[in-house]
Amino acid sequence: MVAGWFTQDSGEEDFRLLGTRCTACSAVFFPREDSFCRNPACTGGELAEVPLSKRGRVWSYTDGRYRPPAPYVCDPDAQWEPYTLVAVELEAERMVVLGQGVPGVRVSDLAVGMEVEVVPGVLNEDGDTVWTTWHWRPLGVAS
Template identity: 85%
Template sequence: MVAGWFTHDSGEEDFRLLGTRCTACSSVFFPPEDTFCRNPACQGGELAQVPLSKRGRVWSYTDGRYRPPAPYVSDPDVPWEPYTLVAVELEAERMVVLGQAAPGVTVADLTVGTEVEVVPGVLDEDAGTVRTTWHWRPVGVTR
C-alpha cells in the first residue's frame, strides 16, 4: 500500500482514491502532491488532501497478456496471470487515473465510456503481508 493514496480503514462502500487540490488554482493531482502545485500556470498555493470521485468512465483499456521482458523483475517460477489495465476519466477532477480492473473483469467486459467505480484490491501477498491497491470495476458488477 502506498500511504496517502487511498482510504484504507473503510469498507468497499467508503473506499476512495485521495488526491490533492491547490487552493490557488483548484487543480487536482493524483498521485497526491505534497510539495508544490504542478500546474505550470499557477504561482502556487496550499495543497489540501481531497477524496477523488468514486466513479468515472473508461477512457481507454488494454490487456496485459505477456510476462514483462528483462530487465523487469518477473519470477519465471510463478505462473503468469493476464490482467486488464484501465484508464478512467474522472470528470469532476478533469483527469485520467490508471489502474487494474477488478479480478474477473476482462477487456470483453469494457468499452470506452463504460461507467466504473473504484474498489479496494490486493496487489500481492508476501510472507503474510498483504499489499493493498485499487481496482476499477464496472458499476453494477459484483464479482
C-alpha cells in the same frame, strides 16, 4: 500500499483514491502532490487532501499479457494470469486515472464510456504482508 494514495482501513463502500487540490487555482492532482502546485500557470503552493470521485467512465483500456520483470513480484512457477489495465476519466476532477481492472474482468467486458467504480484490491500477498492497491470495477460486477 503507497501511503496516502487511497483511504486505509475502510470498507469497499468508503474506499476512495486521495488526491490534492491547490487552494489557489483548484487544480487537482493524482498521484497526490504535497510540495507545490504542478499547474504552470499558478503561483500558489498550498495543497489540501481531497477524496477523488468514486466513479468514472472508461477512457481507454488494454490487456497486460506479459509477465513483468524484477523488481515486480511475480512467481515464476505460477501460471501467468493476464490483467486488464483501465484508464478512467473522473469528470469532476477533469483527469484520467490508470489502474487495473478487478480480477476476472477482461478487455471484452469493457467499452469506452462505460461507468466503473474504484474498489480496494490486492497487488500481492505473502505470509506476512498484503500489498493493497485500487482496481476499477464495471458497475454491476461483483468483486
